[in-house]
Every structure is written in structure tokens, then in C-alpha cells.
Amino acid sequence: MSEPSPDVYERGRGMDAHNKVMREIRGLKEKHYDPHEPTRVWIDEDNTPSGVYQSLTIILNTGGCRWARAGGCTMCGYVAESVEGGTVEHEALMDQIQVCLDHEEENAEEKSPLIKIYTSGSFLDEREVPAETRKAIAETFSDRTRMVVESLPDFVDREKLDDFVSEDLETDVAVGLETATDRVRRDCVNKYFAFDDFIAASEEADAAGAGIKAYLLMKPPFLSESEAIEDMKSSVRRCAEYAHTVSMNPCNVQRYTMVDELHFRGGYRPPWLWSVAEVLRDTADADAIVVSDPVGHGSERGPHNCGECDDLVQKAIKDFDIRQDPSVFEQVDCDCKGTWRAVVEEETSYAMPLAK
Amino acid sequence: MTDYFEVHARDGAARLGELRLSESRTTPALVDDVVSDAGSLWAAERDAPEGDENNLTVLPHRGFPAGTREEVKESFAVDYPDTDYPSAAVVASDAARKVGADAYILSDAHGFVGHAAAFKDSVIEARESLPADTALYLSGVATPTNVATLAYAGVDLVDAKRARVKGFEGRYFTSDAEYFLEDLDELPCACSACLGGREEFTREDCAEHNENVLKAELATVRRRIRDGRLRDYVEGQARHDVWLTAAFREFDQQYGYLEERTPVIRDSELTAATEDSLRRVEIQRFAERVTTRYRNRFDTPLVLVPCSARKPYSESQSHGQYHDAIQFRAHQASMTSPIGVVPQELELTYPAQHYDSVVTGRWSEDEKRFVTEVLRRYLERNEYPRVVAHVPPEGYRDIVERVEKEVDMPFEYTVEDHPTTTESLANLASTLSNEPKYRKREREHNTVKAIADYQFGDDAGDALFSDVDVRMTSRYPKLQVRDGDGEQLATMVPQYGVLSFTLEGARVWDASDAPTKRIEIDGFVPHGSVLAPGVVDADEEIRPGDEVVVDGPKAFAVGRAEMSGPEMTESTRGIGAEIRHVEEK
Numbered sequence: 001m002s003e004p005s006p007d008v009y010e011r012g013r014g015m016d017a018h019n020k021v022m023r024e025i026r027g028l029k030e031k032h033y034d035p036h037e038p039t040r041v042w043i044d045e046d047n048t049p050s051g052v053y054q055s056l057t058i059i060l061n062t063g064g065c066r067w068a069r070a071g072g073c074t075m076c077g078y079v080a081e082s083v084e085g086g087t088v089e090h091e092a093l094m095d096q097i098q099v100c101l102d103h104e105e106e107n108a109e110e111k112s113p114l115i116k117i118y119t120s121g122s123f124l125d126e127r128e129v130p131a132e133t134r135k136a137i138a139e140t141f142s143d144r145t146r147m148v149v150e151s152l153p154d155f156v157d158r159e160k161l162d163d164f165v166s167e168d169l170e171t172d173v174a175v176g177l178e179t180a181t182d183r184v185r186r187d188c189v190n191k192y193f194a195f196d197d198f199i200a201a202s203e204e205a206d207a208a209g210a211g212i213k214a215y216l217l218m219k220p221p222f223l224s225e226s227e228a229i230e231d232m233k234s235s236v237r238r239c240a241e242y243a244h245t246v247s248m249n250p251c252n253v254q255r256y257t258m259v260d261e262l263h264f265r266g267g268y269r270p271p272w273l274w275s276v277a278e279v280l281r282d283t284a285d286a287d288a289i290v291v292s293d294p295v296g297h298g299s300e301r302g303p304h305n306c307g308e309c310d311d312l313v314q315k316a317i318k319d320f321d322i323r324q325d326p327s328v329f330e331q332v333d334c335d336c337k338g339t340w341r342a343v344v345e346e347e348t349s350y351a352m353p354l355a356k
Numbered sequence: 357m358t359d360y361f362e363v364h365a366r367d368g369a370a371r372l373g374e375l376r377l378s379e380s381r382t383t384p385a386l387v388d389d390v391v392s393d394a395g396s397l398w399a400a401e402r403d404a405p406e407g408d409e410n411n412l413t414v415l416p417h418r419g420f421p422a423g424t425r426e427e428v429k430e431s432f433a434v435d436y437p438d439t440d441y442p443s444a445a446v447v448a449s450d451a452a453r454k455v456g457a458d459a460y461i462l463s464d465a466h467g468f469v470g471h472a473a474a475f476k477d478s479v480i481e482a483r484e485s486l487p488a489d490t491a492l493y494l495s496g497v498a499t500p501t502n503v504a505t506l507a508y509a510g511v512d513l514v515d516a517k518r519a520r521v522k523g524f525e526g527r528y529f530t531s532d533a534e535y536f537l538e539d540l541d542e543l544p545c546a547c548s549a550c551l552g553g554r555e556e557f558t559r560e561d562c563a564e565h566n567e568n569v570l571k572a573e574l575a576t577v578r579r580r581i582r583d584g585r586l587r588d589y590v591e592g593q594a595r596h597d598v599w600l601t602a603a604f605r606e607f608d609q610q611y612g613y614l615e616e617r618t619p620v621i622r623d624s625e626l627t628a629a630t631e632d633s634l635r636r637v638e639i640q641r642f643a644e645r646v647t648t649r650y651r652n653r654f655d656t657p658l659v660l661v662p663c664s665a666r667k668p669y670s671e672s673q674s675h676g677q678y679h680d681a682i683q684f685r686a687h688q689a690s691m692t693s694p695i696g697v698v699p700q701e702l703e704l705t706y707p708a709q710h711y712d713s714v715v716t717g718r719w720s721e722d723e724k725r726f727v728t729e730v731l732r733r734y735l736e737r738n739e740y741p742r743v744v745a746h747v748p749p750e751g752y753r754d755i756v757e758r759v760e761k762e763v764d765m766p767f768e769y770t771v772e773d774h775p776t777t778t779e780s781l782a783n784l785a786s787t788l789s790n791e792p793k794y795r796k797r798e799r800e801h802n803t804v805k806a807i808a809d810y811q812f813g814d815d816a817g818d819a820l821f822s823d824v825d826v827r828m829t830s831r832y833p834k835l836q837v838r839d840g841d842g843e844q845l846a847t848m849v850p851q852y853g854v855l856s857f858t859l860e861g862a863r864v865w866d867a868s869d870a871p872t873k874r875i876e877i878d879g880f881v882p883h884g885s886v887l888a889p890g891v892v893d894a895d896e897e898i899r900p901g902d903e904v905v906v907d908g909p910k911a912f913a914v915g916r917a918e919m920s921g922p923e924m925t926e927s928t929r930g931i932g933a934e935i936r937h938v939e940e941k
Contacts, residue, residue, distance in 0.1 A: 013430075013431040013432075014428075014431045014432050016431065017425075017427040017428045017430065017431035017432070018428065018431075020427050021425045021427055021428060181399075181400070183398075183399070183400060183401065184398070184399060187398055187432070188398055221421070222396075222398040222418070222419065222421070223396075223398060223399055224396070227396060227398075227399040230399075231399065258425075258428075261423045261425070262421055262422070262423040262424065263423070264423060265421075265422040265423025265464075265467045266421075266422040266423065266466050266467040267420075267421025267422035267423040267424060267464065267466065267467055268421060268423070306525075335526065335559065336524075336525070338524040338559050338560070339521060339524040339525050339559075341524075342520055342521045342524045342563065343521060346496070346517045346520065346521065347496070347517075348393055348396070348414075348419070348495065348496075349396040349398055349399070349417075349418075349419040349421075349463075350396075350414070350417060350419035350446040350461050350463045350495060351419075351461070351463070351465065351466065351495035351496030351497070351515075351517060352419070352421060352466065352496065353466060354496050354517055354518060354521050355521050355525065
């Protein structure tokens with residue numbers, strides 16, 4: 001179904017078109033970034049198979065996703081936040097790690113047992129993060145309990161994962177699967193791999209003694225609210241077979257993306273928080289931890305309801321993330337739920353969005 | 357081939373249509389209950405739908421919402437199947453293409469409804485790229501406030517999705533406003549959803565109410581199209597929302613789009629009650645024809661008089677008084693807002709005897725400028741030995757004085773304070789006392805030729821009726837035109853002020869230098885009407901209501917167009933022209 005590398009994979013007219021448009025849109029961005037600073041770092045709390053931990057989340061600035069340089073995903077603006085022109089050297093990457101450790105020391109009382117490293121690309125791609133750097137980072141965090149690293153399925157390789165597993169870290173690969181529906185991933189998200197590649201990566205991780213955390217995207221462009229909900233319900237269930245944790249995240253409108261252009265012209269609305277709650281409630285019986293972290297909730301560019309109840313529903317989602325108890329959603333209600341029901345019932349992909 | 361939609365009547369770009377399902381529906385209308393969606397190809401592969409005659413099946417589609425770039429639209433374009441059941445295809449307004457469906461849904465409607473210029477561009481672009489005899493469907497955008505303007509622009513099908521969702525959001529619609537439900541201390545409506553009263557009224561009720569009002573508004577719109585009076589309604593109703601006013605004004609700037617679709621004759625009243633009336637096709641077309649086609653054939657002086665409320669003018673008391681003073685010693689033209697200048701020969705011609713306007717004696721600068729411009733162009737084209745301005749001081753006099761400065765003709769003013777005072781009328785009579793009277797024959801000939809000029813083109817009157825020894829029979833306004841042998845050529849139709857030809861007249865027309873509007877038909881003999889599929893070719897200049905020659909291998913006929921020339925050639929349904937006389941070959 002798919003090719004092994006994003007460099008050679010620009011298949012079909014649809015993907016060519018998406019890539020051409022995304023390259024043009026990204027070309028509008030002029031900002032450049034310091035290769036010695038991480039893109040972002042923060043401290044949070046996460047639910048994992050071995051319990052809830054304090055986590056240190058690092059968005060490493062690696063020069064960005066190579067797929068995004070070809071064009072890339074229709075909703076992803078992170079590439080625009082990467083270093084201009086390509087590779088970041090080992091020393092610079094280690095400087096970024098140091099900035100993160102300093103951040104942790106200043107902002108947390110103790111070291112976080114859980115370290116999560118994202119690159120908005122593939123941490124396991126050695127053209128992004130050289131083997132030397134990967135090994136050094138594994139050593140740096142060898143005193144922690146769990147480790148999550150982001151990667152496209154292509155780069156998941158038992159030897160690379162062994163760098164972490166051999167340090168006695170419970171290791172997970174975070175894979176941006178986005179959806180289990182190949183058609184939606186290809187045509188709406190513009191991601192080049194197939195669900196089969198995700199399965200293969202999960203088998204590879206399993207062989208290395210590592211696990212998979214699947215990331216899903218709710219409501220890519222071109223889907224109606226009800227199509228987006230159905231896509232997520234089936235995706236959560238399908239990837240629960242291969243991932244111990246599923247993070248189902250509503251799309252938000254990032255600058256310099258196709259989603260941004262559609263949103264600006266009135267052709268896209270991020271999903272309702274009610275939709276997120278509905279998917280979590282419906283898939284609570286799936287055999288995986290299912291969490292969601294709505295970014296920019298309550299804002300026009302993020303997942304939102306009516307403006308009155310957004311914080312409340314967000315709180316219920318966060319509560320569900322930790323406790324996995326769907327009854328929390330029975331505790332929240334609002335007048336706008338009627339509007340949401342009408343939208344789910346009436347919105348079609350040829351007449352959307354039906355409500356703001 | 358459109359099997360399941362037919363346009364029965366046109367009022368500008370608006371159409372009264374029929375969605376021919378097993379239970380047929382008159383449009384513009386809601387279609388929520390008869391639409392069956394075969395699904396989006398973005399979300400999943402789809403089987404070819406079964407389809408049936410009870411529903412309009414939305415074929416499997418990829419919707420391109422507002423903001424989708426060109427490359428994406430091209431690459432993901434869907435191949436629509438040919439179906440033998442009623443079907444709708446989803447297209448983007450700027451990438452609309454003919455695929456054999458009965459209806460077309462514009463997937464980017466949410467991006468342009470609410471933005472006047474974008475709305476105008478999108479609807480016109482879609483309408484011009486899609487066959488005329490297919491329905492245009494805008495889904496998820498109609499409200500009781502905007503639906504009249506949507507229909508005015510040429511939209512045939514809508515649904516209640518948006519009105520209902522707005523109801524759930526606590527927005528209460530009337531045809532003229534959108535309220536926050538919580539601000540209403542009483543419900544300004546008596547529909548079934550509102551009968552329970554304010555206290556009991558829920559958001560579900562509000563959704564139902566909005567749909568009820570939308571239905572009622574669509575019934576008003578259909579009635580207005582039948583009456584040929586949607587524009588009159590929209591000029592008033594659209595005032596309640598500035599984007600809607602901006603929208604129909606945007607369309608007024610697209611004269612070509614509206615003119616092609618606007619009938620040249622109507623028997624209904626035209627109410628000119630706003631400044632926007634000046635920019636209506638009917639008004640602009642009349643002024644255009646009077647100043648580029650019409651030609652004065654009298655040698656007498658010109659008397660400019662004010663219009664009268666009563667139509668035709670000659671039946672009014674004031675014009676009776678002018679007539680008594682003038683006594684066929686001058687050519688008379690009425691000055692009026694918003695029509696401009698109406699020469700006496702055209703006082704019956706649509707819309708000269710059909711309009712009614714608000715008369716307060718207070719002229720706006722726009723009105724003055726318009727009438728000034730028409731009068732100036734009129735006098736540049738038509739030379740008179742003298743111009744007598746028998747007009748009142750307010751407005752009229754100002755206009756005449758503006759024009760006097762720009763043309764090389766002597767002007768005289770005969771009104772003291774009001775045109776119908778004894779003194780003013782005496783002035784008028786005495787200033788013409790030495791002028792010779794023209795004869796009835798001259799008056800009748802000039803009238804028929806003037807109408808021919810107006811109706812068929814510059815110099816058409818002479819091209820048609822100069823070579824033969826034309827005689828008039830019957831009495832004005834039902835003049836009959838006969839040739840030297842007594843054969844009838846044409847009749848003047850009093851209710852529209854136009855000529856209608858006999859077969860012999862049509863032959864004279866066809867052979868003359870006057871531009872002929874011709875419809876070429878297949879090898880059949882039309883009786884009653886010519887249907888669009890039988891039309892092989894039609895003059896692009898044909899407008900609804902135009903006199904037309906119908907010619908084919910088996911028949912020669914004359915009649916009146918029911919649709920425009922372009923619509924005839926591209927339609928596969930509907931009546932192209934009504935036949936008056938036909939002869940087998």
C-alpha cells in the first residue's frame with residue numbers, strides 16, 4: 001500500500017495537489033527559529049498503563065518533518081516552527097535538552113518520571129535526530145521511569161528502540177496515525193502511510209519490548225461533524241488492538257495550513273467539545289487508555305461549544321483522561337447541546353459548517 | 357438532459373420551477389424531506405446509489421468547502437454517473453460543470469452567503485456554467501430573511517437546516533429580522549410553534565418556528581414570481597439586512613445577467629418606491645431604447661409635460677387638459693421619475709403604463725440626474741424646431757434647465773405656478789397657436805413605427821412599414837396594420853404597447869432590414885407552443901416576451917418567446933415560445 005519513505009512518496013493527483021498547496025501556504029511564513037532552543041517545553045500529568053505520572057513534554061526542534069517539506073499534512077503548522085533549511089547538529093539538540101532540564105528544575109519540585117519527546121516529525125529518523133544524539137538522550141533520561149518518543153511508522157525499528165529499553169525505561173512510540181481510515185488519512189489529512197504500516201510498526205515495537213501510543217485527529221478538513229465522530233469512534237476501536245493508549249485530539253486551526261485557509265474563508269469549523277465527549281463516552285469500553293487533550297478549547301480556532309460551557313466540558317474531558325469513567329459526561333449539560341445534536345444530524349460535507 | 361426539473365416562469369433571474377418527483381414540487385422551495393444523500397467520498401467509498409423517483413438523490417460527492425484551492429478541486433473532482441432518476445451533483449461555484457444532473461449543490465455556499473460581492477460572483481459564475489434548465493440548490497444557508505434575495509439571484513432549491521440550527525441557538529427569525537430569543541417578551545408570530553405562548557416556548561419550538569416562517573416566506577416568493585413582482589418585494593424586504601440590500605445592488609451592476617433574464621413585457625404593476633428602482637432592468641431598458649432606438653417622426657414642436665399618476669397618461673385629467681391646449685399641434689413627451697422620458701407613441705409600452713411611483717414633489721439628486729441624462733440623450737437624437745417646457749417648478753423645471761444648457765434648441769417655458777392652472781394652459785395654447793395640426797393618419801403611422809423602433813431596433817419602423825402602402829384599420833389603441841392589398845401585418849396590443857405580427861407580417865419582418873429574432877426548429881409543425889428540445893438554434897438577443905419568427909423545414913410561424921434565446925438553446929425542457937400563427941411548408 002505505501003512506500004517506505006516520504007521522500008519518494010508523492011502518489012496520486014490528490015496528494016500532489018495537497019502537497020503543492022501546502023508548500024505554497026508554508027512558503028508564506030517568514031519566521032526563523034534558534035536551533036539551540038526547543039520549540040516548546042511544559043510540565044503536565046499523564047495517564048499511562050503503569051499509572052498517572054508527572055510528565056515533562058518536550059517539542060524538540062529538529063529542523064522539522066521531511067514530509068512537511070514535501071507539503072505535508074493539511075492541518076499541521078508545526079513545520080513552520082522548525083529551523084529553516086534543515087538539520088540541527090548534535091550539540092544544538094543537546095543544548096535544547098539542557099534547556100528542558102533547566103525548565104523542569106525551575107518549575108517542578110521533583111524530576112518527572114515520564115518524559116515525552118516530540119519533534120513534529122520522527123525522533124527515530126536518523127536524519128532528524130542522529131543515532132549519537134538518540135543514545136545520549138536515552139542516557140540523559142535513564143533515571144526516569146517512562147519514555148515516549150514520536151515517530152512515523154517507517155522509522156520504528158527495534159534496534160533504535162533498544163537504546164531506551166536497555167536503559168530500563170518503559171518505552172512507547174507515539175505514532176500520529178490520525179485515523180484508522182486509510183481514505184481519510186490520505187485524502188483529508190494528506191498523510192502517506194497506511195493502517196497496515198501502523199500495525200507493522202506496532203509489531204516492531206512489541207518485538208523491542210516497547211509499546212505504542214496512537215494519536216488520532218478528530219475532524220480533519222472536508223469531513224462533517226457526524227462523519228468526524230464516526231471516523232473517531234471506529235478509529236479508537238481499531239487502534240486499541242495495537243496501542244495501549246490512544247490520544248484522540250480535536251483538530252485546531254494552525255497558521256499557515258490548509259485548514260487555516262478553509263477556516264478563514266468560512267469552510268471549516270473545529271469540532272465541538274461535545275463531539276470529543278461523545279467519542280470518549282462511546283469508546284470507554286475499548287481495550288486501551290483513551291485520552292484527549294483539546295488544544296485551544298473554547299476559542300474560535302480550537303475545539304469549542306457555545307462559549308458558555310467550554311471550560312466545563314474541557315474539565316470533564318480532563319477528568320476522563322485520568323479516571324476513564326464515562327459517567328463524568330452525564331454531569332455536564334448546556335443549551336448548546338441541542339444545537340450540537342442538530343448539527344450532527346443535519347450537517348453534510350456539501351453544506352458546512354452549519355454553525356459557528 | 358434534464359428530466360426532473362422544469363422552469364415554468366421567469367421573473368428576472370428568479371424562476372418558478374417544478375421539481376418533477378413522483379409528487380412534484382413547485383420551486384423555489386424547501387427540499388429537506390425529498391433529498392436523499394448518497395454520501396461523501398471524502399469519508400468513505402460509496403456504492404452507486406439505487407435512486408428513485410420519490411427523492412432527489414445527492415450523488416456520491418466530494419464537497420469543496422469555501423476556501424478550497426483550485427488544485428485540490430481539480431485533483432479531487434468526482435466523476436458523476438448518468439442516472440435515470442432525479443439526481444443532484446455537488447460542485448463548487450467556481451468549478452461548476454455540466455454533468456447531466458437535474459440539480460446542482462454549491463458546496464462553498466457558506467463562504468459567500470452573507471457577503472454581497474462574493475454572493476453575486478459565485479451565483480453568476482455557477483449559473484452561467486450550468487444548464488439553464490437545472491435547479492440551483494444552496495444547502496444550509498437559507499433563512500426567512502435572506503431567502504427572497506437568494507431566489508431573486510436565481511436559487512431554486514434551499515433547505516431549512518440553517519433556520520433550524522439557528523433556532524436551537526436561540527435565534528428567532530421573522531422575514532425582516534433575527535432576534536435573540538431571550539430579548540423577546542412576546543412572540544411576533546402566530547404559527548403553530550408559537551401558539552403555546554412565550555413562557556412555554558423552547559429552543560425546539562424556535563427551530564420549528566424558523567422553519568415555518570421560512571416556508572411562508574418561500575410561498576410569498578413564489579407568489580411574487582408568478583406575479584412578476586419579486587423585484588418590488590425584494591427592494592423593500594432586503595432593506596432589513598444591509599448585506600441583502602448590498603447583494604441585490606451588486607446584481608444591478610451585472611446588467612447583462614439580469615437583462616437576459618428579464619421579460620420585455622408584463623401585465624403587472626411595477627412599483628417604483630425606492631432609489632434602487634432607477635437601476636432596475638425594466639427602467640434602464642426603457643430609457644436605453646427610447647434614447648437609442650426610438651425616433652420622433654413629427655415635424656411639430658415638442659411639448660414636455662409632467663407625468664400623471666393615472667396610466668396611461670392620456671386618460672388622466674391633467675393630460676386631457678394639455679391635450680385640449682395642444683390640439684395636435686405638437687409632439688408630446690412626458691417627463692417622469694423613474695422612467696425618464698415617455699414620447700406619446702410609447703405611453704402604453706411596458707413599463708410606461710405599468711409603473712407607479714411615490715410622488716411627493718421632492719426629487720432626489722439621483723432622480724434628477726437620471727431624467728436629465730435621458731432627456732439630454734433624447735434631444736441629441738431627436739431634433740425639434742422648438743421645445744416648449746410645460747412643467748412645474750419643482751424638480752422638472754430644474755431638469756429642463758440643465759438640459760437646455762447642453763443642447764442647441766430654443767426652449768420656452770409656459771407654466772406660471774402649476775401646469776393645470778388656466779393661465780398656464782392658456783400660455784401653452786397660445787404659444788402653439790400658429791403651428792399647423794398634424795393629421796390622424798400621421799399620428800397613427802408614427803405611433804406604429806415608433807413602437808416598432810422601440811421593439812425591434814433602430815429604424816425598424818421604417819424598415820418594416822415604409823416600402824409598402826401601409827394602412828391602418830380599427831381604432832387606437834388597437835391599431836391594425838395592413839399592407840396595400842388589405843392583408844393584415846400586425847396588431848398593436850394595448851395592454852403592453854407592443855406589436856404582434858400575423859404570418860404575413862412575420863414574413864415582411866423576416867425579409868426586412870430590421871433585426872429579426874429567429875428561432876430555428878426541427879422538422880415538425882408546432883401547435884400552441886415550441887418546446888425547448890425542438891429548438892435547433894435561437895437568436896442570443898431573444899428575451900422572454902419578445903416577438904419571434906419560428907422557422908424550420910416543415911413550418912414557418914410567429915409567436916412570443918417564453919424564455920431567452922440562450923436558455924432555449926441549452927434547455928431540454930420547458931416551453932421556448934408560444935405560437936400565434938403557423939403555416940406548414
